[in-house]
Amino acid sequence: MNLSGKRIAVTGAFGALGSVVSAAVKSAGASVACVDFAPVTKAPAALQGYVLIGAVDLGNAAAASAAIQSAASQLGGLDGIVNIAGGFRWEMVADGDAATWDFMFNVNVRTVLNASKAALPLLRTPGARIVNIGAAGAVKAAAGMGAYAAAKAGVARLTEALADELKDGGVTVNAVLPSIIDTAANRADMPGAQFDRWVKPEQVADLIVFLLSDRASAVTGALIPITGRV
Template identity: 55%
Template sequence: MTARTVVVTGGFGILGSVVAAAFAADGHRVVRVDYAPDASESLPGGLDIGGVDLTDFAAAQKAVADIVAACGSMDVLVNIAGGFVWETLNDGGSATWQRMFAMNAVTCVNMTKAALPELEKAASARIINIGAASAVVAAAGMGGYAASKSAVHKLTESLATELAGKDITVNAILPSIIDTPANRADMPDADFSQFVQPAAIAEVIGFLASPAARAITGALIPVTKGG
C-alpha cells in the first residue's frame, strides 16, 4: 500500500503497540495516542501523543488537530483505547457500568467524531474498532464490559450506513481473550494456547485497512482462534 497516516488510540498498550509496529513496518506514518503520558518503548519514525483523555471530546479534537499539523492528513483510525473490569452486579453497580461505557464506548465515539472531517478528505479512508467476542453473549461478571463493547458494535454498524456514500469503510473486530501478560496473570490455569495473539489481530486490522477490504463495511469480524 502507499504510505498513509495511521492513528492508533490506546497505542501505548500491548495490543496498540503491536498494531502500531505492524503498520510502521509496512512503511506507514503511525501516530500513537494514549491516556498514559509516555510509552514504555519508542516507535522509530512514529509520532506519540500521550496524556490524552479521549472521554473528553475537546481533547480528541486537539489530538486530531495535532496529528494533521504534524502529518498533513489522517487516513486510517484504529480505535483500541479501552479497559476491562470483571465484576458481578452484586459486587458492583452503575459506577462500573458508567466507567466501562466511558472507557470503551465514549472514547471510540469521541475520537471517531473528531477524526471524521479529516478522514472524509482522504481517499479510501478506514475506521477499525475493537469490539469483543464476549459482548455477543455476556458471561457472569461481564455485564458492564460487554454492554460497553456492544455499544462499539452498534456504532460500527450505524456509522457504516451513515457513511455508505463516502469513500470510507467502518468495521470492527471481535477478539476473544488476547494473549497479554495481564490476562495470563489473571487466568493462570487457562490454556494460553487458546488465547489470540496480538500479532494475529494486527494482521486482521492490516487487512481491513488495505485496498483488498474496500468492499467490506459494517462488519463485526470474530477473531477468536488461538495458536
C-alpha cells in the same frame, strides 16, 4: 498488505495490543501517530521514533479533538484511525456498582465516539478507514462481564451506524471482536489457562492491517470475530 503512503492514528497505542498494532501498521508502510491516556514517558521503547501523543483523555471530546488534530498535523493528514483505547472490569451484577457501567461506557464507547468524530472531517475521502476494537463477549456475555460486554455492544452498534452514514463516501468502518488476547497481563490474571488457545496480538494486528488496506474496500459495517480457539 501494503499501506504505503497512508497516515494512520492508533489510540490506546502504548498498551500491549496497541503497540503491536502500531508496529504492524508502520511495517506495512504507513506513517503512524500513537495516541494514549498514559504520558509519553510511558510509551514502550519499541515506539521510539513514532509520532507520540500522550496524556490524552479520549473520554473528553475537546481533548480527543486536539489529539486527533495534532496527529493529522504531524502526519500531514489522516487516512485512517484504529480505536483500541478501552478498558475491562470484571464485576457481578448482584454485588456490583452502577458506576462501573458508567466507567465502562466512558472508556470503551465514548473514547471511540470522540476519536472517530474528531477524525471525520479529515477522513471524508474515498479509501479512508475506521477500525474499532470490539469484543467477542459483546455477542455472548458471561458472568461478571455485564458492564464490559454492554459497552462493547455499544461499540458494535456505533460501528454499524457510522458505516451506514459514511458508505456513500467510500469510507469504511469495521470492528474486530477478539476473545482473550494473549498478553502478559492476561496471563498473570489467569495463570491456569491454556494460553495457546488465545488469540495473539499479532494476529489481531494482521486483521486490522487488512481492514486498513485497499483490498478491504468492499468491507464495511462488519463485526469480525477473531477468537483463536477460545
